[in-house]
Amino acid sequence: MRTAAPIASCSFLVERYDLDATLSCGQAFNWEKQPDGTWTGTVSGRWVRLRSAPGSVAAETAGPVAEWAWLEHYLQARVDLAAVHASFPADEPMRAAVAGCPGLRLLRQEPWECLASFILSSTKQIVQIRRIVRLLCERYGAPAPVPSGEAPGFGFPGPSVLAGLAEADLRACQMGFRARYLRETALAVEADAGLLDRIALLPTPEARAALTAFPGVGPKIADCVLLFAYGRQDAFPLDVWMIRALGDLYFPKRRAPLDRLRRFAATHFGPNAGFAQQYIFHHARRLAGRADSGAAAPTPRTTP
DNA sequence: TACCAGGAGAGCG
C-alpha cells in the first residue's frame, strides 16, 4: 500500500542558482531529472521535487511541512554567491570557469549519504555512481511519503541497514570491490552512533584523519565528504579531472608533480578554495563534453 | 575493442 500525502510547496528566493548544474555535476547522486525539467530526489529521507525559476527555486514535498530550513540548508540557498566569486583569484582560468556556469552551487549533504556515495565513486564514472546509488535506494532505502500521483521515492539507506546486508547483496547493486569497503564502513559507523556528528566538530585536518580511517576512504574521498557534507571550504578534492585541469590551466609548460599541485591548490584559491574547485571541475568536464547540462561541445583534449 | 572511470590499499624494494 502506497503512502499518499498532501502536497506542500515553498519557494526559495535566490539570485543565481543553476539547479541543473548543481544537481548533476557529481556532488550528489540521488537526483533525477524529469521530462518536464524538474528534479526529484530525497533529502533527509523526504521526497522533494525542485523546479528552477527566474530568481527562485521552487520546492514541493509531501505535506504537511512545518518549516523548510532543512531544505534551504541542503540547497545552501542563502549563500552569497557574488561574495564567493569575489574571493576567487582573479586569473583567467578561474574567470572562465565561473563565467561558464555562474550559478553553480555547493550542496550541504548528510554526512552518511555523502560518505557512502563517495566510497562508491572510486574509479567509477558519475553516470555509473548514480546508477549504483539508485539501486541501493530502491532496494534498501526507506520509502518516502510522496504526494498522490507521484512515483515512489526512496531515501538513502542508513548505516545500520547497509551493515546488516551481506557483501553479495551490495555487489548485486553493481558496486564491485567497493562492496566490502561500504559494508565495513557501515559497520564502523553503526558501532559508534555519534561518530559522524563528532567529526563535524573537529578541525579540518583531524576530521580528514578521522574520515580516512574508514576503509575505502583515502585523501580524495575524505576531501569530498569534508566539502560536500561538512562544509569545509578549505577541502580541495584532487581527482583525475582536477589533476589534469590544474596541470593544463596553471602549469601548461611542463607536467607539475602531484605534490606541487597539492600545494598550489592549498594556497592559490583563497578562503573558498573548495567552491573554486567545483567550478574548475565542472568547467573541465563540460569542455570535455561530459557534463549533462547545456549543449556539450566535445573538445577532445590531449595532454602529451 | 581497448581504454578509462570524481581511488584506495596492499605488497614490494
Next chain:
DNA sequence: CGCTCTCATGGT
C-alpha cells in the same frame, strides 16, 4: 618512503 598491481564493472 615511492612505486606498481589489483580490485569489478560499465561507458565511450
